[in-house]
Amino acid sequence: MSAPLLSINGLGVHFGGLAALSDVDIELNKNEVVGLIGPNGAGKTTLFNALSGLVSCEGNLELEGKSHEWPQPNELVDLGISRTLQGVGLFPDMTVLENVMIGATKFATGGLIRSALGLDIRTEKVLRSLAMDALAKVSCTGIADRKVDSLPYPTTKRIAIARALVSDPKILLLDEPAGGLGAEDIEWMNSFIDVISNRCSILLVEHHMDVVMSVCDRIYVLNFGKLIASGTPEHVRNNPDVIEAYLGSSAGKQ
Ligand SMILES: Nc1ncnc2c1ncn2[C@@H]1O[C@H](COP(=O)(O)OP(=O)(O)OP(=O)(O)O)[C@@H](O)[C@H]1O
Ligand SMILES: [Mg+2]
Structure with missing residues (x-):
């Protein structure tokens, strides 16, 4: 075993x-x-x-x-290892896609800091695509461009899971x-x-x-x-x- x-x-x-x-x-x-x-x-x-x-x-x-x-x-x-927080813990002013992309920054050279400063176009494309795949798993691709604070609570729970899943x-x-x-x-x-x-x-x-x-x-x-x-x-x-x-x-x- x-x-x-x-x-x-x-x-x-x-x-x-x-x-x-x-x-x-x-x-x-x-x-x-x-x-x-x-x-x-x-x-x-x-x-x-x-x-x-x-x-x-x-x-x-x-x-x-x-x-x-x-x-x-x-x-x-x-x-x-990836986790969700008790509650939700998303950034309310950011879009659904941006929130999930944050969970994928291990795939970006330079990580989170570079992400905050702005990614080069190729890296951003990869992260977007990974984030969209994760959103598909929770059936939320249709709201990728919505701000998180405009969404109902149950939907934000799904997005928090997508963010945890995006790093595989x-x-x-x-x-x-x-x-x-x-x-x-x-x-x-x-x-x-x-x-x-x-x-x-x-x-x-x-x-x-x-x-x-x-x-x-x-x-x-x-x-x-x-x-x-x-x-x-x-x-x-x-x-x-x-x-x-x-x-x-x-x-x-x-
Ligand atoms: N940062 C902290 N400082 C001091 N005490 C803490 C801290 N975090 C948790 N505790 C205390 O540790 C104990 C365990 O808390 P914990 O949050 O792990 O419980 P839990 O099982 O997750 O409960 P719940 O089901 O309510 O979420 C509690 O008595 C809590 O008040
Ligand atoms: Mg707890």
Whole structure:
């Protein structure tokens, strides 16, 4: 069996006296969709932040079986890791296409700075084409030239995903992709995650249990920064600790 794509061992993150994460072990294999669930404040986003170099942490990280330093934010794309933010995190004054092109700047010589200063025409053409391909995946090519602040919230969630996908990641970290969506958009997100899981492995933070249970191969459950359960959706769903800690306290959010 090949080594996991991502292996985290003994992850700890402290904010002053608060242990936001303690001794957390997580693995993500090729072609897996792995859920990371838990009540508000359990440490899910903090785990993504540790993996994205946004908070300092302790513990070991292996990528494809090789030990690796915890990455800096600017190293993520080259490591094949891409994420969406809880919420949306787009630039509201820029167009949809420009927002997605930002996610593709690893393909531009000179990167983001050059992009901000203006790209040469050939590079811009390549980035545009990659961004349009990513927008096609989320069925949003028709609004490429619209300003983001003119769009409804569910559409901006799709664009945020297109921006994460445009760098062709091996590992996609999705932080509450269905958060704030209505039933129809949740259904779309559900099938979309299923489709893109053929292209990359996904670590999914999500409160909507119907989504988590239907798309995830395995699930980890955090509570107060500690792993309290892991396993198949069926196993986790029936685990009394999970019912007590998570499902019991957040059933209203489903
Ligand atoms: N930058 C920070 N400084 C201080 N405390 C923080 C910081 N980021 C997170 N925390 C705290 O760490 C804990 C974990 O927060 P985190 O945002 O990871 O939770 P979460 O599981 O993503 O919750 P939610 O489901 O509400 O998004 C919380 O107690 C939170 O208040
Ligand atoms: Mg969070």
